[in-house]
Amino acid sequence: MLEKRRQLPQEQSTDSANFIFCLEGVDEIETDKVTEAQENLEQLALKYGITSIHKTCDTIEVLEDSLNALVLDDHNFKDYEIIYLVMAGEANSICLNGYYYSLQEIAELFEGRLKGKILHFSNAKILDLDEEEAQYFLDITNAKAISGYGNAYNGISSTNLDKVFFNLFKEDDDMFEVVEELHQKHYNVCKLLDFRLYY
Secondary structure, X not given: OOXXXXXXXXXXXXXXXXXXXXXXXXXXXXXXXXXXXXXXXXHHHHHHOOEEEEEEEOOHHHHHHHHHHHHHHOOOHHHEEEEEEEOOEEOOEEEEOOEEEEHHHHHHHOOOOOOOOEEEEOOOOXXXXXXXXXXXXXXXXXXXXXXXXXXXXXXXXXXXXHHHHHHHHHHOOOHHHHHHHHXXXXXXXXXXXXXXXXX
Protein backbone atom coordinates (compact mmCIF):
# COMPACT_ATOMS: atom_id res chain seq x y z
CA MET A 1 0.00 0.00 0.00
CA LEU A 2 1.46 3.35 -0.99
CA GLU A 3 1.56 6.09 1.57
CA LYS A 4 3.08 9.45 0.93
CA ARG A 5 3.39 11.97 3.74
CA ARG A 6 3.92 15.50 2.46
CA GLN A 7 5.55 17.99 4.75
CA LEU A 8 7.60 21.10 4.61
CA PRO A 9 11.31 20.58 5.26
CA GLN A 10 11.34 22.81 8.33
CA GLU A 11 9.24 21.91 11.37
CA GLN A 12 5.76 23.33 11.16
CA SER A 13 3.48 23.93 14.09
CA THR A 14 0.77 21.32 13.81
CA ASP A 15 -2.45 23.17 14.41
CA SER A 16 -5.48 21.03 13.77
CA ALA A 17 -6.55 22.42 10.42
CA ASN A 18 -3.21 21.77 8.73
CA PHE A 19 -3.70 18.09 8.05
CA ILE A 20 -5.41 16.47 5.10
CA PHE A 21 -5.81 12.74 4.64
CA CYS A 22 -6.27 11.97 0.95
CA LEU A 23 -7.58 8.66 -0.35
CA GLU A 24 -7.41 8.28 -4.10
CA GLY A 25 -9.10 5.54 -6.07
CA VAL A 26 -6.77 4.02 -8.67
CA ASP A 27 -6.86 0.97 -10.92
CA GLU A 28 -3.71 -0.54 -9.41
CA ILE A 29 -2.02 0.52 -6.17
CA GLU A 30 1.29 -1.14 -7.05
CA THR A 31 2.45 1.69 -9.29
CA ASP A 32 4.92 4.54 -8.89
CA LYS A 33 3.01 6.91 -11.16
CA VAL A 34 2.53 10.30 -9.50
CA THR A 35 -1.10 11.39 -9.74
CA GLU A 36 -2.54 14.89 -10.13
CA ALA A 37 -3.84 14.67 -6.55
CA GLN A 38 -0.33 13.93 -5.24
CA GLU A 39 1.10 16.88 -7.16
CA ASN A 40 -1.57 19.16 -5.71
CA LEU A 41 -0.88 17.99 -2.17
CA GLU A 42 2.81 18.64 -2.78
CA GLN A 43 1.96 22.22 -3.84
CA LEU A 44 -0.21 22.68 -0.72
CA ALA A 45 2.73 21.62 1.45
CA LEU A 46 5.25 23.86 -0.29
CA LYS A 47 3.05 26.91 -0.74
CA TYR A 48 0.87 26.86 2.37
CA GLY A 49 2.57 24.50 4.83
CA ILE A 50 -0.42 22.14 4.86
CA THR A 51 0.66 18.61 5.72
CA SER A 52 -1.08 15.66 4.15
CA ILE A 53 -1.01 11.93 3.82
CA HIS A 54 -1.86 10.47 0.42
CA LYS A 55 -2.90 6.85 0.00
CA THR A 56 -4.16 5.03 -3.03
CA CYS A 57 -6.82 2.36 -2.91
CA ASP A 58 -8.12 -0.02 -5.56
CA THR A 59 -10.63 -2.02 -3.49
CA ILE A 60 -13.10 -1.32 -0.70
CA GLU A 61 -10.91 -3.44 1.61
CA VAL A 62 -7.88 -1.22 1.00
CA LEU A 63 -10.06 1.86 1.56
CA GLU A 64 -11.28 0.39 4.85
CA ASP A 65 -7.76 -0.65 5.94
CA SER A 66 -6.40 2.81 5.13
CA LEU A 67 -9.05 4.64 7.12
CA ASN A 68 -8.82 2.12 9.96
CA ALA A 69 -5.06 2.60 10.13
CA LEU A 70 -5.63 6.35 10.32
CA VAL A 71 -8.37 6.12 12.95
CA LEU A 72 -6.77 3.44 15.11
CA ASP A 73 -3.02 3.78 14.66
CA ASP A 74 -2.16 7.36 13.74
CA HIS A 75 -1.73 9.43 16.88
CA ASN A 76 -2.18 12.53 14.72
CA PHE A 77 -5.70 11.43 13.68
CA LYS A 78 -7.32 14.22 15.67
CA ASP A 79 -5.27 16.68 13.60
CA TYR A 80 -6.77 15.53 10.30
CA GLU A 81 -9.75 17.77 9.85
CA ILE A 82 -10.37 16.94 6.20
CA ILE A 83 -10.55 13.53 4.57
CA TYR A 84 -10.14 14.22 0.86
CA LEU A 85 -11.59 11.56 -1.44
CA VAL A 86 -10.48 11.54 -5.07
CA MET A 87 -12.44 8.74 -6.69
CA ALA A 88 -14.97 8.06 -9.38
CA GLY A 89 -18.58 7.29 -8.65
CA GLU A 90 -22.11 8.55 -8.94
CA ALA A 91 -24.38 10.86 -6.95
CA ASN A 92 -24.33 8.85 -3.71
CA SER A 93 -21.73 6.17 -4.38
CA ILE A 94 -18.04 5.68 -5.02
CA CYS A 95 -16.56 3.36 -7.61
CA LEU A 96 -13.43 1.28 -7.06
CA ASN A 97 -12.27 -1.02 -9.86
CA GLY A 98 -15.72 -1.17 -11.42
CA TYR A 99 -17.57 -1.90 -8.16
CA TYR A 100 -19.98 0.67 -6.73
CA TYR A 101 -20.39 1.24 -3.00
CA SER A 102 -23.10 3.52 -1.64
CA LEU A 103 -22.28 6.18 0.91
CA GLN A 104 -24.66 4.29 3.20
CA GLU A 105 -22.34 1.24 3.00
CA ILE A 106 -19.31 3.49 3.59
CA ALA A 107 -21.07 5.06 6.60
CA GLU A 108 -21.66 1.62 8.12
CA LEU A 109 -17.99 0.68 7.66
CA PHE A 110 -16.92 3.73 9.69
CA GLU A 111 -19.72 3.87 12.21
CA GLY A 112 -18.96 6.50 14.85
CA ARG A 113 -15.33 6.86 13.80
CA LEU A 114 -15.24 10.08 11.76
CA LYS A 115 -16.13 12.43 14.60
CA GLY A 116 -15.48 16.05 13.70
CA LYS A 117 -14.16 15.25 10.22
CA ILE A 118 -15.17 16.83 6.95
CA LEU A 119 -15.26 14.40 4.02
CA HIS A 120 -14.50 16.35 0.87
CA PHE A 121 -14.95 14.77 -2.56
CA SER A 122 -13.13 16.10 -5.62
CA ASN A 123 -15.24 16.43 -8.75
CA ALA A 124 -13.91 13.11 -10.04
CA LYS A 125 -17.45 12.14 -8.96
CA ILE A 126 -20.54 14.25 -8.43
CA LEU A 127 -21.95 14.48 -4.93
CA ASP A 128 -25.73 14.63 -4.94
CA LEU A 129 -27.43 13.47 -1.75
CA ASP A 130 -30.96 13.98 -0.60
CA GLU A 131 -31.48 15.24 2.93
CA GLU A 132 -32.12 11.76 4.31
CA GLU A 133 -28.97 10.24 2.74
CA ALA A 134 -26.78 13.08 3.98
CA GLN A 135 -28.25 12.96 7.48
CA TYR A 136 -27.85 9.17 7.66
CA PHE A 137 -24.17 9.42 6.74
CA LEU A 138 -23.50 12.21 9.24
CA ASP A 139 -25.44 10.48 12.05
CA ILE A 140 -23.80 7.08 11.56
CA THR A 141 -20.20 8.28 11.15
CA ASN A 142 -20.34 11.36 13.43
CA ALA A 143 -18.68 13.33 10.60
CA LYS A 144 -19.02 17.11 10.79
CA ALA A 145 -19.90 17.56 7.10
CA ILE A 146 -19.66 16.17 3.59
CA SER A 147 -18.67 18.47 0.76
CA GLY A 148 -18.15 18.12 -2.94
CA TYR A 149 -19.55 19.20 -6.27
CA GLY A 150 -22.83 18.79 -8.10
CA ASN A 151 -21.21 19.02 -11.53
CA ALA A 152 -18.89 16.26 -12.66
CA TYR A 153 -15.47 16.71 -14.21
CA ASN A 154 -16.15 18.08 -17.66
CA GLY A 155 -12.70 19.22 -18.65
CA ILE A 156 -12.61 21.34 -15.49
CA SER A 157 -10.97 19.75 -12.45
CA SER A 158 -11.91 20.92 -8.96
CA THR A 159 -8.29 20.69 -7.76
CA ASN A 160 -7.60 24.44 -7.74
CA LEU A 161 -10.79 25.14 -5.81
CA ASP A 162 -10.03 22.20 -3.49
CA LYS A 163 -6.64 23.78 -2.70
CA VAL A 164 -8.28 27.13 -1.90
CA PHE A 165 -10.86 25.36 0.29
CA PHE A 166 -8.14 23.52 2.25
CA ASN A 167 -6.05 26.66 2.66
CA LEU A 168 -9.04 28.64 3.95
CA PHE A 169 -9.41 25.98 6.65
CA LYS A 170 -5.84 26.64 7.67
CA GLU A 171 -6.74 30.29 8.24
CA ASP A 172 -10.12 29.73 9.88
CA ASP A 173 -11.69 26.60 11.34
CA ASP A 174 -15.27 27.90 11.19
CA MET A 175 -16.71 25.74 8.42
CA PHE A 176 -19.50 28.19 7.53
CA GLU A 177 -17.16 31.18 7.31
CA VAL A 178 -14.80 29.15 5.12
CA VAL A 179 -17.59 28.22 2.71
CA GLU A 180 -18.88 31.80 2.65
CA GLU A 181 -15.38 33.13 1.89
CA LEU A 182 -14.86 30.48 -0.78
CA HIS A 183 -18.05 31.66 -2.50
CA GLN A 184 -17.15 35.33 -2.12
CA LYS A 185 -13.67 34.94 -3.59
CA HIS A 186 -14.41 32.28 -6.22
CA TYR A 187 -18.12 32.66 -6.90
CA ASN A 188 -17.98 31.76 -10.60
CA VAL A 189 -16.01 28.55 -10.07
CA CYS A 190 -18.18 27.52 -7.09
CA LYS A 191 -21.25 28.07 -9.30
CA LEU A 192 -19.70 26.33 -12.32
CA LEU A 193 -18.73 23.24 -10.32
CA ASP A 194 -21.79 23.51 -8.02
CA PHE A 195 -19.94 23.37 -4.69
CA ARG A 196 -22.07 21.65 -2.03
CA LEU A 197 -21.85 21.20 1.72
CA TYR A 198 -24.04 18.82 3.70
CA TYR A 199 -23.94 19.18 7.48
